[in-house]
Amino acid sequence: MICIENLNKSYNANVVLRNVSFNAEKGDIICFFGKTGQGKTTLFNIISHLEKPDSGIINISYINNEIEYVFQEDLLLPWLNVRENILLNTNLKSIKCKNDSYTNVLSKLELEGYENYFPFQLSGGTKRKISLARSLICNPKLLILDEPFNGLDFTIKSKIETLLKELVETREIEVILYSSHIIESSIAFASKLFVLSDSKELKIISIDEQLRKSIIYNLATIESIDMYR
Secondary structure, X not given: OEEEEEEEEEEOOEEEEEEEEEEEOOOEEEEEEOOOOOOHHHHHHHHOOOOOOOEEEEXXXXXXXXXXXXXXXXXXXXXXOHHHHHOHHHHHOOOOOOHHHHHHHHHHOOOOOOOOOOHHHOOHHHHHHHHHHHHHOOOOOEEEEOOOOOOOOHXXXXXXXXXXXXXXXXXXXXXXXXXXXXXXXHHHHOOEEEEEOXXXXXXXXXXXXXXXXXXXXXXXXXXXXXXXX
């Protein structure tokens, strides 16, 4: 589905990516973990054809209409209401959206009742959900999420993670690539974990299933304690 070999990218003398290689197959949820400035966004920009690499081989079996990219910023248009913002990509890509698909996305992301609101009336977390809804309604095969859970509390984040996992399991979405700088959340959600290090190279980290279960339990326990403080 996706094959990246020896990808390199620099901005003048600043090396951002060095010899990055990885494969992604149907059913993969891959987290790219690393500190700010380690090249995660640049990598996603290259995969989504927004930037060109200096060198390397990129083979992606998805056409542009099958790829959706949720940026770090919500990028909602302030003069459009929630419904219009959600449907924006379908209009730009000339995708026919059935009304039940729109209603289904609203329901899954718990956005009913917000359709006529404008961005200035919404919380940061709600804006993040609208950005995700705008991509999901296009029925992408490849979904790219750059720091997707910023501004979301644990409960909402867990619901969205569960929804995304279900969409991958049913192959409504075939591959998810997402970035994070929080290691616990990365291990809890991802099927594969790739680390972008100070060397600008990609390191593959195996995820122990027992460790994953322990982290999920601990995160849930911490959140439930915080709710009652």
